[in-house]
Amino acid sequence: MPLTLHAALVPTYQQMLGAVSGLIDKAESWCGDQECDAAQLIDARLADDMLPFGYQVQSCWVHSAHAIASCAEGQFAPYRDPWPDSFAGLRDKVEQAQTGLAALDEAQLEAMADKDVVFSIGDKFRKEFTVSDFLLSFSQPNFFFHVTTAYAIMRHAGIKVGKMDYVGAYRAKG
Secondary structure: OOHHHHHHHHHHHHHHHHHHHHHHHHHHHHHHHHOOOOOHHOOOOOOOOOOHHHHHHHHHHHHHHHHHHHHHHOOOOOOOOOOOOHHOOOOHHHHHHHHHHHOOOOOHHHHHOOEEEEEEOOOOOOEEEEEHHHHHHHHHHHHHHHHHHHHHHHHHHOOOOOOOOOOOOOOOOO
C-alpha cells in the first residue's frame, strides 16, 4: 500500500501535538510548584537570538494545521501575530491544530498534493513548491524543530521532562 500524504503527516502531527499539550501541562504545573510567573517560562529562550517557548508552541500550529490550510489557498506566508501569553492561550493553539487536523478530509489533501503553493515573505522572498514538497520538505521539518525547541527550553529551565514527554503516545497495536 502506498503511503499517502495524509498518512505521512497527519497522524504524526496529532501524536506530537498531544505531546506538546503534555509539555504545556508540565510547564504550568512547574510554574505553580516554583511559584514563578507563567510569563517567565512562556518568554524563556535557549539563546538571546532565538524565539521563546510561546513562539515555539504557536509554530507547532503554524506548521501543521495552518500550513495545510494555507496550501489549500495556494499561499503560505510567515505568521506574524503575537504568540499567546498564557498557558490557556498556548493550549488553545494546540487545540486549534488538533481540531483542524481532525477535520481535514483525506481525499482533499491527496487531491492538493501536486498543486502549487507559493511561500512568500512580502516582496523579499518567493519560492514555489508543490503542496506535497512544501509540506514534507518545509513545514514538517519546521514543525519538528519547534516541538524539539519547546521541549529543549523546558529542559533548560529545569523542568523534569524526558524522551516520552517529547514522543507522546505511540500508535502501536494494542
